[in-house]
Amino acid sequence: MTDTETHHAGGPPCPFCETAMYKRHCKYVCPQHGVIIDCSDPFR
Template sequence: MEDEVAGDACTLEVTQGRPCPFCGASMDHRHCKYVCPEHGVVYDCSDTFW
């Protein structure tokens, strides 16, 4: 039973976000990163230009 509770606490929140500037695919928003399924991490919280 404890393993089930611990597993629930470890799930990541993933939401659909912006289109990738390179290919137009919908990127996943994970924490402070936007991840394209084709190109990987495109933006993250250290980027100051967007």
């Protein structure tokens, strides 16, 4: 795993399961549900 692939826990909670998401490449990813938030989302 490279430095750019490192998972950073402690992001916002997943809206489906309340698990802390991790940030990866401008996305917030839930370990259970996958990508939830993308920083290119205009509605966020």
